[in-house]
Amino acid sequence: GDSVTQMEGPVTLSEEAFLTINCTYTATGYPSLFWYVQYPGEGLQLLLKATKADDKGSNKGFEATYRKETTSFHLEKGSVQVSDSAVYFCALRNNAGNMLTFGGGTRLMVKP
Amino acid sequence: DADVTQTPRNRITKTGKRIMLECSQTKGHDRMYWYRQDPGLGLRLIYYSFDVKDINKGEISDGYSVSRQAQAKFSLSLESAIPNQTALYFCATTGTTNTGELFFGEGSRLTVL
Numbered sequence: 001g002d003s004v005t006q007m008e009g010p011v012t013l014s015e016e017a018f019l020t021i022n023c024t025y026t027a028t029g030y031p032s033l034f035w036y037v038q039y040p041g042e043g044l045q046l047l048l049k050a051t052k053a054d055d056k057g058s059n060k061g062f063e064a065t066y067r068k069e070t071t072s073f074h075l076e077k078g079s080v081q082v083s084d085s086a087v088y089f090c091a092l093r094n095n096a097g098n099m100l101t102f103g104g105g106t107r108l109m110v111k112p
Numbered sequence: 113d114a115d116v117t118q119t120p121r122n123r124i125t126k127t128g129k130r131i132m133l134e135c136s137q138t139k140g141h142d143r144m145y146w147y148r149q150d151p152g153l154g155l156r157l158i159y160y161s162f163d164v165k166d167i168n169k170g171e172i173s174d175g176y177s178v179s180r181q182a183q184a185k186f187s188l189s190l191e192s193a194i195p196n197q198t199a200l201y202f203c204a205t206t207g208t209t210n211t212g213e214l215f216f217g218e219g220s221r222l223t224v225l
Contacts, residue, residue, distance in 0.1 A: 042218055043116070043218050100214060103154050104153055
């Protein structure tokens with residue numbers, strides 16, 4: 001079945017540091033890939049997505065590139081802020097189905 | 113007001129009690145979902161519904177039931193709560209076109225003693 005693997009957290013960074021959160025997936029066919037963010041006390045919200053190989057999703061300074069050859073969708077940001085502290089979830093939707101499969105989530109803590 | 117509203121936001125109950133979590137949405141979406149979130153396990157799908165007459169089990173439906181009372185309302189019940197059902201529960205919705213973007217409620221934290 002489909003699965004998503006994320007690096008375990010927490011990831012602790014200083015403000016303005018470079019962020020990478022790794023995400024790899026296993027799926028049949030050509031899934032769509034997503035990053036969701038969960039701020040403290042809130043539900044998840046879509047951060048960015050990519051629907052085909054080599055697509056780059058971007059939003060709020062974050063970006064991720066759909067790499068089919070490595071089955072990866074790593075999240076990056078060049079300069080994190082304290083307000084980026086949250087839990088980040090990688091997810092996929094297999095085009096054969098209607099469901100999202102989520103990774104385990106990675107907590108990011110950014111210190112001033 | 114939130115587009116997806118969950119009640120209660122927090123509930124503490126005892127083993128064996130029946131508990132209902134309610135979800136309502138104002139987005140006009142047909143598809144509604146209940147997820148459970150546990151630390152390190154991400155979100156796992158409990159039940160989903162694509163319209164009022166359509167109810168489907170997810171990967172962890174045992175011990176849970178649902179009711180789709182109307183297009184806008186989808187409730188999750190625990191008939192006899194047990195401690196390992198202590199978790200954060202999320203309701204989510206999406207439209208028929210299903211671009212993959214889910215819209216989540218703020219969550220219901222359930223503690224079973």
